[in-house]
Amino acid sequence: MIESPVFVAGHGGMVGSAVCRRLASIPGIEVITRTRKELDLCEESQVNEFFSKNRPSTVIFASAKVGGIHANKTFPVEFLSDNLRQELATIHASYRNGVRRFLFLGSTCIYPRMAAQPIKEQELLSSPLEQTNEAYALAKIAGLKLCQYFRQQYGVMYHSAMPTNLYGPGDNYHPDHSHVLPGLIRRFHEAKIRGDETVTMWGTGTPLREFLHVDDLAEAILHLCQLDNPPDWVNVGTSVDVSILDLAHLVAKTVGFTGKILTDPTKPDGTPRKLTDTTLIRSTGWAPKIVLERGIVSTYECFLKEQGAGDLRSK
Secondary structure (H helix, E strand, O other): OOOOOOOEOOOOOHHHHHHHHHHOOOOOEEEOOOOOOOOOOOHEEEEEEEHHHOOEEEEEEOOOOOOOHHHHHHHHHHHHHHHHHHHHHHHHHHHHHOOOOEEEOOOHHHHHOOOOOOOOHHHHOOHHHHHHHHHHHHHHHEEEEEEEHHHHHHHHEEEEEEEEEEEOOOOOOOOOOOHHHHHHHHHHHHHHHHHHOOOEEEOOOOEEEEEEEEEHHHHHHHHHHHOOOOOOOEEOOOOOOOHHHHHHHHHHHHOOOOOEEEEEEOOOOOOEEEOOOHHHHHHOOOOOOOOHHHHHHHHHHHHHHHOOOOOOOOO
16 A cells, blocks of 8 residues: 655656656545745755655655756756755655655666666666766666665665656657657657658667656556565666667657658767666566557647647746
């Protein structure tokens, strides 16, 4: 059973909103949320006051400063410092105020650039990180390790999940700072509307990436929160990958763009391949359900609805 009340940090983001949707379907669960204006997780005093007043039993930490290669390369100071401040303030306040379970959300970008594929949890800190997102990865590694150390030193149930590349309702479609899949959806949609004959994508298109629908992640999070002895950290993914170029063609087909897709090898590719080994989480009884083709179709439908309602995230 998930102990209530549950504080979902970052409920307005793609992951947090998916978790809230799933929690809403469970009778008797009280969900606590706060907007960034109501609670700045970077401010330790605000976080301490919030926890002392609300006393959640469970915390799902889905708050983070996130972005794609361009954003990570442009703002490494913010990606490291902002994420560290949020993690430190929230984890320490949780412990001081008796939070019984804390689930920390990271990312598979914590693993080394040249990690053996598919990536097992043991690959953490085995070799250098990918430089294009090193700042974000370092922050997430610190949060993961802090949870592990609290569990080790104080016996509290603080643990972590490392999802692969995510997509789905509520994604960020910023033209420069979004991740690859929402970025492609927006670019191909706009190119179709303009009647463009070509779309040029960053890099060679050869890197391989794995994608998980955010609703599958929400199911995994709730599953992990009900385990008596979950792993300190565990990969959450599909163990199926696709080249960026093939992904682009799939998105273009879904959107209805019929022009030519070009690549720009002068732009960085990032990690050559990043495929997770999901043996560990599958051994606990969870498995993904949403295949990529169907997930992209439903995500594009959500994109159109969010755009039409003026709710499209693009910050």
